[in-house]
Amino acid sequence: MIAHQNVIAQCLQVRQISPPDLTKILAVLPLFHSKSSDSLWAPKPLTTVVTGLVHGLHLPVLLNAEVYMLPAFTMEAMLDTIVKYQLRELLLVPPILIRLVRDPIVDKYDLSHVRRFSSGAAPVSEEIIQLLQKKFPQTGFKQGYGMTESCSCITAHPPEKYDYKYAHAVGTIVANTEVKIIDLDGGELGLNQPGEILARGPQCVMGYLNNPKATAETFDSDGWLHTGDQGVIDEEGLLTITDRIKEMIKVKGIGVAPAELEDLLLGHPKVEDVAVLALKDEYAGEKPKAFVVPKGGKEKGDKALGMELIKYVQERKVRHKWITEVEFVGEIPKSASGKILRRVLKNKASGADQETIVRDDVTEKAKL
Numbered sequence: 619m620i621a622h623q624n625v626i627a628q629c630l631q632v633r634q635i636s637p638p639d640l641t642k643i644l645a646v647l648p649l650f651h652s653k654s655s656d657s658l659w660a661p662k663p664l665t666t667v668v669t670g671l672v673h674g675l676h677l678p679v680l681l682n683a684e685v686y687m688l689p690a691f692t693m694e695a696m697l698d699t700i701v702k703y704q705l706r707e708l709l710l711v712p713p714i715l716i717r718l719v720r721d722p723i724v725d726k727y728d729l730s731h732v733r734r735f736s737s738g739a740a741p742v743s744e745e746i747i748q749l750l751q752k753k754f755p756q757t758g759f760k761q762g763y764g765m766t767e768s769c770s771c772i773t774a775h776p777p778e779k780y781d782y783k784y785a786h787a788v789g790t791i792v793a794n795t796e797v798k799i800i801d802l803d804g805g806e807l808g809l810n811q812p813g814e815i816l817a818r819g820p821q822c823v824m825g826y827l828n829n830p831k832a833t834a835e836t837f838d839s840d841g842w843l844h845t846g847d848q849g850v851i852d853e854e855g856l857l858t859i860t861d862r863i864k865e866m867i868k869v870k871g872i873g874v875a876p877a878e879l880e881d882l883l884l885g886h887p888k889v890e891d892v893a894v895l896a897l898k899d900e901y902a903g904e905k906p907k908a909f910v911v912p913k914g915g916k917e918k919g920d921k922a923l924g925m926e927l928i929k930y931v932q933e934r935k936v937r938h939k940w941i942t943e944v945e946f947v948g949e950i951p952k953s954a955s956g957k958i959l960r961r962v963l964k965n966k967a968s969g970a971d972q973e974t975i976v977r978d979d980v981t982e983k984a985k986l
Contacts, residue, residue, distance in 0.1 A: 619823055619824040619825055619826070619827050620668070620766075620769055620823050620824070621823065621824055623820065624769040624820070624821050624822070624823050624824075625671070625672060625676055625769060626676075627769070627794070627819070627820035627821045628672050628769045628770050628771060628821040629672065629676050629677045629680045630680070630793075631771065631792040631793045631794065631795070631819075631821060632672075632673070632677055632762075632770075632771060632774065632792070633677070633680055633681060634792075634793050635774055635775075635776040635777065635792070636677075636681060637777050639706055639707075639733075640681060640683060640706075640707055641681070641682075641683050641684065642683060642684050642686065642703055642704075642705050642706065642707075643673070643674065643677075643678050643681075643683050643684070643685050643686070643705075643707075643709070644686050644688075644696070644699065644700065644705050644707075644708055644709060645670065645674035645675075645685050645686065645687040645688070646688055646691060646696055646709070646710065646714070647669055647670035647673075647674055647709065647710075647711065648670050649670040649671055649674055649675060668765075668766045668769060668770050669709075669738055669770055672769065672770045673709055673770065674687070674709075684703075686699050686703055686705065693717060693721060693723055693724075694723065696714070697723070697724065697726075697727045697729075700727070700729065700732070701727050701728065701729070704731050705731075705732070706731060706732060706733040706734070707732075707733060707734050707735075707736055708732060708734075708735050708736065709736040709737075709738075710735065710736070710737055711737065711738070711740065711956050712737060712740045712741070712742050712743075712746070712956035713952065713956045715735065715737060715742060715746055715750065716746055718750070718753075719746060719749040719750055719753050720749075729754065730756060732754060732756070732757055733756065733757055733758065734757050734758040734759060734760060734780055735750060735754075735757055735758075735759050735760075736759075736760050736761065736762075737759075737760075737761040738761050738762045738763070738764070738770075738771075740953075740956035740957045741859065741877055742761065742785070743880065743881045743884045744786065744881050744884075744885070745881070745884045745885050746884075747759065747782065747785045747786070750782075751782045751785075758780030758781060758782065759775075759780065759781075759782050759784075759785040760774065760775035760779070760780050760789065761774070761775060761785075761788055761789065762774035762775075762788065762789060763788035763789065763857060763859060764821075765845065766823070767822065767823050767836060767837075767843055767845075768817055768819070768821055768822050768823070768843060768845075769821040769822070769823055770821070771789075771792050771821070772791065772792065772795060772797060772815075772817045772819070772821075772845075772857075773788050773789040773790055773791050773792060773797070773857045774788075774789040774790070774792055775787075775788075775789040775790070776789070776790060779856070784856060786858060787852075787856035787857060787858045788849075788856075788857050788858065788859055789856065789857065790854075790855045790856055790857070791855065791857070792819070792821075794819055794820055795817060795818070795819030795820075795821070796817065796818045796819065797815060797816065797817050797818075797851070797857065798815075798816050798842075799811060799812070799813040799814065799815060799816075799849065799850065799851060800813050800814050800816060801813045801814075809850075809851055809852060809853055810850050810851075810852055810853075811850060812848055812849065812850045812860050813848065813849075813850075814844065814845065814846070814847070814848060814863055815845045815847050815848070815849045815857070815859075816838075816842045816843060816844055816845065817842070817843045817845060818840075818841045818842050818843065822837075822841070822843050825837060846862060846863055846864060847859055847861070847862055847863065848860045848861050848862070848863050848866070848875070859877075860875055860877070860878075861875035861876060861877050861878070865960065867894075867895075867896040867904050867905070867906050868896075868903055868904050869899075869902050869903065869904055869905055869906070869938040869939070870902050870903060870938060872938050874906055874938060874939050876893070876894040876895065876906070878939070879894045879906055879908065879931065879935070879939065879941065880892050880893060880894050882930075882931060882934060882935070883908060883910065883927060883930070883931070886927060886930055887913075888912055888913055888923060888926070888927075889910055889911070889912065889913065889927070890911045890912060890913045891910075891911040891949070891950045892908055892909065892910050892911065892950065893908070893909045893950045893958045893960065893963055894906050894907065894908050894909075894941065895907055895909065895960055895963060895964060897942065897943055899942075902938075905940075905941075905942045905943075906939065906940070906941045906942070907941060907942065907943040907944075907945065908927065908931075908941045908943070908944045908945070909944075909945050909946075909947050909950060909963055910924075910927065910944055910945070910946055910947070911946075911947060911948065911949055911950055912946060920946060920976075921976050923946075923976075924944040924946070924975075924976025925976060925978075927941070927944050928940070928941055928942070928944060928976070928978050940978075941978075942977065942978045943975060943976070943977050943978070944975070944976045944977075945974055945975045945976075946974045946975075946976075947963075947966070947974065950963070951963055951966070
């Protein structure tokens with residue numbers, strides 16, 4: 619249940635950290651929920667919807683900004699609009715950012731007028747951030763962190779943090795908002811200590827309609843929103859998301875963040891895309907498994923590449939973070955905002971062709 623007050627509060631919070639040159643806004647994100655299965659827009663998670671609702675419709679009115687809205691998304695239409703209207707800031711999602719650095723069509727356009735990229739809804743890998751900076755050296759980068767339950771942003775980059783050296787973080791806490799990091803027992807943690815992120819502020823919504831159980835599980839009686847995300851706050855007040863708590867892989871009771879291994883594998887020159895999930899293991903409980911889209915479209919029977927990727931992780935991570943299995947797939951299923959649809963991937967894996975799977979030959983055994 620999103621109240622008018624929540625939307626108004628969020629717009630006022632974001633206005634305080636919006637630069638004065640934000641007078642033209644590209645509305646490329648969806649503004650409503652739909653079950654369409656078309657291209658980039660399917661399915662539309664509510665986080666993306668609330669971003670479009672706030673930043674594409676309401677915030678521009680408060681900023682007295684012009685909005686350029688695409689009737690349908692294509693790279694050509696988006697790039698044509700950016701160049702025609704000389705848009706300086708681009709609010710996008712990770713799948714579009716990836717295409718900006720990898721799609722050859724982008725090289726046909728002069729984007730030297732763009733001054734910054736803005737992202738949200740899903741993590742942006744370190745590799746893509748570096749490629750953005752290299753391809754568009756005149757730009758800065760900012761992103762926001764939040765969800766439908768926080769009516770978009772809990773944190774966002776202020777103008778003084780638009781430098782790419784801050785791109786790994788999701789910004790500082792917006793006005794009139796409290797954030798705390800807690801451990802598994804509910805105790806508050808200090809700086810640089812990872813734990814669950816809780817937030818409280820006027821942008822946090824009223825709860826879930828006709829679902830008091832879900833409301834009670836997500837919102838404390840004193841108003842704290844449990845995000846379900848793990849993160850840390852540093853000395854500069856920057857929040858960094860380390861992973862979704864529910865997606866953590868437990869190897870012998872030690873939490874392993876899928877995002878950490880995904881970022882590592884995305885840096886391999888032969889990997890186009892990747893997702894890491896938990897693989898049940900009798901000895902360790904769970905172990906990381908990588909679903910890989912190789913560059914060049916080769917999908918089946920590449921044992922040499924599979925072993926190369928397993929070795930690549932082993933050389934760079936401690937033992938409990940080693941992947942023990944690589945499965946080659948044609949694509950990684952994702953939502954419109956770029957979130958990996960892990961449940962879809964798990965269902966697909968249950969009927970996988972064994973020729974697409976490469977396993978580590980070394981099996982860890984207990985030492986007595």
